[in-house]
Amino acid sequence: MVCSSAFPWPYLLGGKQQAFLGVYGPLRRVQSLFQYYDDGGPHAVICQDEIIWVGTNEALSEAIEKLLLSEAVAIDTEYDSFRYFREKLCLIQMWASRSCFLFDPLSPLDLAPLGELFSNPSILKIFHAGENDIRLLKRDYSFSVVNIFDTAKAAALLGEEHLSLEHLVVKYLGVMFEKKRKIQRSRWDRRPLTAKQLAYASLDVKYLYDLYRVLREKLSARNLLGAAEEAFEGVAHTVWCGRIFNHRGYKKILNRHVFSPEEQEKLKAIYEWRHSVAEKLNQAPFMILTDDELAQVVQEGVSALDPKKEKRWGKEIREIFFREGDYGADIPR
Template sequence: MKADSWLWVDSASKVREAVEDMDQSLLIALDTEYDSLHYFREKLCLVQIRAAKRTYVFDPLNGIDLAFLRPYLADPRLLKITHAGDNDIRILKRDYNFEFNNLFDTQRAAHILGCRYLALSHIVERYLGVEIEKTKKMQRSKWELRPLSEGQLEYAVQDTVYLADLYRQLDERLCQRGMKDQARKVFEEMTAVSWREKTLDSLGHRKIKGYDTLTRDQQERLKRLYRWRFKKAKQTNRAMFLILSDQELLSLSKGKWQSDEELQSANILSSEKTNLYGCELGKTLSAAC
């Protein structure tokens, strides 16, 4: 990846450079990196925008106000290109109250054209003849940690590099097949999406492996533990599995603990989790008796 193909934006002067480039652009490619694995609510970690000259990597965690992007994303004359951009739009709306107009999504366009495999790497290879490597491991890396690795930066920048050329190829084929209006309707629906917080699956406890092996009382205890975990994850903005795993919930539902010491000696939870949650778990389990 060439050093001059992207710019890490961490100062007002670099923001001005990005703005000047976007002002001269007829279209921009947009992508984000966020952590939805470790948090209850997805945490936005990067915003990447490719304009006429290069890709600009904005760090929403370094204190730079990204509100200056609002008129560009809302401008109906400036085309915004995304790939599977639904969640990008939702999170940017949630965090910055942005409005989106004039969108082209390459994944949705490829789907309309009948593509079976819709990952960016597959579509880029099919329509542009370029092989790119996209791994789940990198996608799920800890994007909030700084500094980012060279591999992370290359991954983030690469997501925007091919979108403009891909748009031209896909748009031409949509025109040839008379599918432009169909695609336009899909893209307009995408701009209207909004972020919704996770809601409790009231029957989620029944989906935990081993539920059917429990007694009725134990199933009721599991139900209460499951609901406590959801509430705790929401309160602390941590992924539910980081609070307690499904198997930890199942094991806890089988016993009756009178104290943190008994819970600790049962060797179900780590000392850290027992210290953090022991009192609350005790109350939750007692209520289920």
């Protein structure tokens, strides 16, 4: 693809960040181009006229109208499973008609009308390792998902050992493509999103349709379409289920430290308490207390905690220790 201008990935050039943030409007197109360079061949590129931010109900209706005219739509999501107890869906990307439509689940916009697309059997939905995407979409919007093609499942049936999107795009499309882990793990729950994040998200779907065509042809040549359809059906029927608490999980902490029998019981108690608090606050357990902090509290007492954490959690932990028979725990405070 030839674009009107070219800037090195992953930097935003041609203006300050503030100028870029103006894209957050109804169906306004991002006024920048992103690409990355490598010495191996053609480069993954996203152009200024390809990214569309859907920001109003009117824009949503217009976007859905365009998507429903497509024979196939490539779909991906960005979510935060690192900092939250319950994964937070942060962005939905859809590629069709040479455009990437970006939908914001964190905005007041009601995205339920997208359900018409997901339930339409005449429109192929293309995912890459789509189980988690579909789980979250069903959890948050109760979408019914039919007629999908999963490029990761297809590649696995073809005997591929490396199923990452960047590997498959390079191998089957000859396009140099790299997903930066730093961006992948960035704060997708914050607004506004950065230029790097929007480029990353858009590139995740841009090449899925071309990859689908190549993989489908190879599946057909090897009489694997039937097996693939069964695999895709399984992905489409994926459902959300909450995090299952591992009551024995505290034992991995035992393996790194030496505890007395009494301390082991205290560790088990606050390990279960941490899970309960994390679920209530929808925060990852480590954001309440890390494993090392749990061990430290058990062995050295609540006063060993960071002052802020002691102030927030100290009373509850002391009460737990008191119930576990540590009558030396100075409660309440």
